Amino acid sequence: MPWLPSLITETPEDGFEVAIKLSRMAVKKTQPDDAARTRMRPDYANNADSLTMVSHVVAANFQTVAQANNYWSE
Amino acid sequence: MPWLPSLITETPEDGFEVAIKLSRMAVKKTQPDDAARTRMRPDYANNADSLTMVSHVVAANFQTVAQANNYWSE
Amino acid sequence: MPWLPSLITETPEDGFEVAIKLSRMAVKKTQPDDAARTRMRPDYANNADSLTMVSHVVAANFQTVAQANNYWSE
Amino acid sequence: MPWLPSLITETPEDGFEVAIKLSRMAVKKTQPDDAARTRMRPDYANNADSLTMVSHVVAANFQTVAQANNYWSE
Amino acid sequence: MPWLPSLITETPEDGFEVAIKLSRMAVKKTQPDDAARTRMRPDYANNADSLTMVSHVVAANFQTVAQANNYWSE
């Protein structure tokens, strides 16, 4: 199964999850070693600026997903 | 209740609050430990650049929310 | 009175002021302590990169405000 | 005379100049002291990352100006 | 063959690959020396913030690619 079958989701929350997945997938494709990524987790999970940076990436991807879904307006 | 039932708000100010919520939720989903996040609060709340970074994330999310609401123009 | 009654302004310059207000308000909502913010002012007001970061946030918010105003055309 | 009478320009190059002006004006409004800004100039003008950051802000503002001008297509 | 024949792709996943390619190509055009880029790989591949920065660039390019493809909606 493709990891990104579609940008379309039922709800805004589901769209936010897609935005998070996109953010993580770009990291994974740059550093495919699972162990290396796991090792780095405490670095960003316990650093305020790192978390803000992560949130910024999610925001950028959520713009894309939200627009794809026409902002979930009917 | 979903944390993000809709991107649509009555007013620009309410939309700004949604943008803040989106910004924080991405952090929470990356670091779900409430105590860890609370511990980091002084780090960014007392650092000018950290606050600017937070404001940038809110700006990105506000772009999304404002567009979803057609900028609250009738 | 709401701090953000509308994104619509008469002129581009007024829109730029709204963009600045949005940028500052996100900081204020993250660090509501006026004294703390005042204390940090010299940190960013005398640092070139900090000012560039602030300008970036204003640019992001100005995108939103300018679009809301249809770029003040006609 | 207003510093930003309009986002509309004759040419893309003129639009780029407006983007630069917007970027600088946000700095000026955050640090209105001319002497302070002049003092900081060597800090960013001789630092590669600082210049890249400046270029990023100009890019963000140029998005706005270019869209306002419908990309100067007739 | 051109490295970027088109922004149009069959699927969102293929579009994400184009976004990654765009991100890398800008690096390559700034630092064309393959050996130099290879030497730097451990620097960013093992640093959480560096990877987040990379992910942010991919997100920006994915916005472009996704819009080019009308979000892969029919």
Add this chain to the structure above:
Amino acid sequence: MPWLPSLITETPEDGFEVAIKLSRMAVKKTQPDDAARTRMRPDYANNADSLTMVSHVVAANFQTVAQANNYWSE
């Protein structure tokens, strides 16, 4: 001849070159001294994060150029 006669290009690749030119021109207009810019080149050309930052600026400008060209779709 103007350095930016138009945002319109024949192909996506040519558009990417315009995005790179825009990114560099903002640097040049901030630091017009050619020797100074040349001196800084090793600083960013051999630093992974600096190159990622450059790539981010190109991505932002490519958004503008791609939209100007309606993504090169006929």
